[in-house]
Amino acid sequence: MIEGLVFGWRTAVLTVAAAVILPIAVGLWTSFYGRTAARTMALLLLVLVGVFTPWLIGFAGAYDKWRWLTFLPVANPLWAPPLLYLYAHALTRGRWPVRGWRHLIPGGVQFTWQAVSFALPLSLKNAWADLSLPVTGPVFTLALTISFLVYGLATIRLLKAYRHALAQQRSDDARFALRWLNRAMVAAAVLAGLWTVYGLWDAIAPLGYRGLMGLYAGLAAITVYLAIESWRQTRVAYPTLEALTTVAPSPASPARDWGAQGRAWADTIRREGWAAEPELSLTTLAAKLGTNTGYLSRAINEGLGVNFSTFVNDLRSEAVAKQMDQGATASVLTLALEAGFSSKASFNRAFRNRFGKTPQAYRAGAARSPQVSDRE
Structure with missing residues (x-):
């Protein structure tokens, strides 16, 4: 027990989720089969753990004890939607799209803003937080909503084309249909809707850590599901879309x-x-x-x-x-x-x-x- 910190059930729930997810992310990064897809999912899992990390430590009172943690640059949800799309692309095509790294630029902007703000002296940091967060909070929330929509539709189109090609070439197409990813996307869509509502609500009338617990518990649950299912997919050798359409x-x-x-x-x-x-x-x-x-x-x-x-x-x-x-x-x-x-x-x-x-x-x-x- 660290003096000044309280490890209650909220911190415990998120800590258990992180303890399940992080070892799987390490395993995916070192996976031999489907390496590009596996490493993309490992990055996505790390991003999602980072998103709920401020709440994990915040429920324990870390931000009250160490004020300098404000703007800790670990929560960058703008990386999540494109990484899910890039994972599906790598799984079905065996690679990222050409210059696929460009899809990560918005998340990079969010990370850079957090990192620069985090590096400010404490006296300036508090004033900057009061000044900037009421503006940047809704902006990043809107950007995340748009990102979920754009990349969600792109992923659905990709999976639809892949399933069509499978059905034309394979009799065991059900093995590669990625229905688990569809379920994850439905859950993510529900979460994205809640995220938008919570984000706008919190910007207008701050809910505090406790008011947002349901949102981040849901995020942790979906991330655990993604981790377990994606680990299972490393055993499957997916035929590429190019091979199926030849x-x-x-x-x-x-x-x-x-x-x-x-x-x-x-x-x-x-x-x-x-x-x-x-x-x-x-x-x-x-x-x-x-x-x-x-x-x-x-x-x-x-x-x-x-x-x-x-x-x-x-x-x-x-x-x-x-x-x-x-x-x-x-x-x-x-x-x-x-x-x-x-x-x-x-x-x-x-x-x-x-x-x-x-x-x-x-x-x-x-x-x-x-x-x-x-x-x-």
């Missing part, structure tokens, strides 16, 4: 019935059982069929009216349904894994999409839907 062009040829070609290839795949390969890709399947990715893609997209992921997962769902029709007694999960699905969640979504009902309902004797091979 499809061989279809050579010029006489008009073909792509629907008939797609159904013929579907029959071959059923007969050979190729859909049971969990990591089946457009390139791999084209090689097995003795064609190129351009022809196969046209037969599936134009001929059958579905993307590659839906095509393969429909075939897998049919294989499970056939096993159920024949009275298989194995569990639904076992049948799904044997058919090539990588998880129960992805199987349930695909089966419902194919048959319009859950696997359990189908097994109970519900009427069976038409087969993929009957699609026009």
Whole structure:
């Protein structure tokens, strides 16, 4: 116990969160796989811990004991939105965008203002705080709101393009869909809204440390979630967007019935059982069929009216349904894994999409839907 400091439950909550996050950030920085994305997330985690650090020490009374801590340059939230975007970019493209460091300039301006203010003599610092904070507080809050909006939309567009490319090239696209990042972004959007409201409210009628505890506890919780989930992603080798969007062009040829070609290839795949390969890709399947990715893609997209992921997962769902029709007694999960699905969640979504009902309902004797091979 340090004299003059009080370590209450508020400080304890934020300290526990920091104790969870910081070791993961160190682990991400030294990660071997997906190094650019992992290091970007490590920086983001450090920024977010820095944002709630003034409250962590403030609840303990550090600012009352050591007045010179005013303007301590650790809380720089303007770095958070671009770092989240850069993380998603590095995860899906394997790198930052060209001159990606420019996205960090606004946060650098905020840090520089804090650092210069922090270096002032104490007598000047107090006067400068009274003069500048009523102005800079709302300005930085508005800038943060705009940043959340701009980079949030940019990240959503990037993830949408990535998922579309995955569905055209991979049958195991659910493994790389980054749904956890969507959940984190929804939570961050809610937090950003609250942050804006709290920030404007605090600028008009200061709430004090206790009044802002809910906001910073929420920030700490989201940061812990980001840390844990991003650490799990270091085990996954994400295909890059460039690799996914590289499809061989279809050579010029006489008009073909792509629907008939797609159904013929579907029959071959059923007969050979190729859909049971969990990591089946457009390139791999084209090689097995003795064609190129351009022809196969046209037969599936134009001929059958579905993307590659839906095509393969429909075939897998049919294989499970056939096993159920024949009275298989194995569990639904076992049948799904044997058919090539990588998880129960992805199987349930695909089966419902194919048959319009859950696997359990189908097994109970519900009427069976038409087969993929009957699609026009």
